[in-house]
Amino acid sequence: MRIRKKPWAEPELAACDFYIKNPAETRGNWSKVFEKQQPLHLELGCGKGSFVAQAALAYPHVNFIAVDIKSDMLGVGRRNIVKFFQEAGKTVDDVKNIALVAWNVEQIEKIISPEDKIERIYINFCNPWPRGKHKKRRLTFPLKLMKYREFLEEGGEIRFKTDDDELFEESLEYFEECGFRIDYITRDLHNSDFSKIYGENFMTEHERMFSQEGIKIKYCTAVKDVLPEKKDGEKEVSE
């Protein structure tokens, strides 16, 4: 997603109590960042923050770490989170279960360790990177899934949404290759029983945009399971 330079973003983030200035120093100690010790969920590529804002309001008993590579995006995210909280009759001081983090997911292992025991990861509308050589940049690419496995609790899950057919179908293969079992799947989220089963569907900015264009949203829940055995000579995962 392209975003214009926002000169106000970095100063506002620097003054924000729920923005983590040195995330690498927090590795292994994320639960201490939050007021209450409770399950940790991680959103990768959080964009403008509406998803994490809605989730944090709906689930005050969960702590959310929301990561994006762009500070300008996180600046918009910070404002949106405050707006969502205010619309719910709360103030900025009530934002106790969100940590905003500017970081490149390519190096996620430098800020999150197995001790952090992440219960759930959300990947919403990550860039599809359709061209061969670029596919490894996908947030669902096997090398990344193997990194996520390291800090995802046993039985933890990845909830993945996208508009992109090819990314979705290839990600299903990546999940299988990396020992994730598909627990729920739909290729038309808004006409599925997802909300009935899960009790909600928090719309992201991209989800709203693509569904207004008539594009069906693809979704799956991938649960961490045992790694498939490799045959002799086979690589650990696709590179």
Ligand SMILES: C[S@@+](CC[C@H](N)C(=O)[O-])C[C@H]1O[C@@H](n2cnc3c(N)ncnc32)[C@H](O)[C@@H]1O
């Ligand atoms: C297409 S947008 C989707 C935003 C949001 N999740 C949504 O559904 O509206 C992808 C987001 O991922 C972020 N992103 C892309 N590559 C990233 C990376 N390697 N590490 C962290 N964030 C990344 C981008 O800055 C952008 O905000």
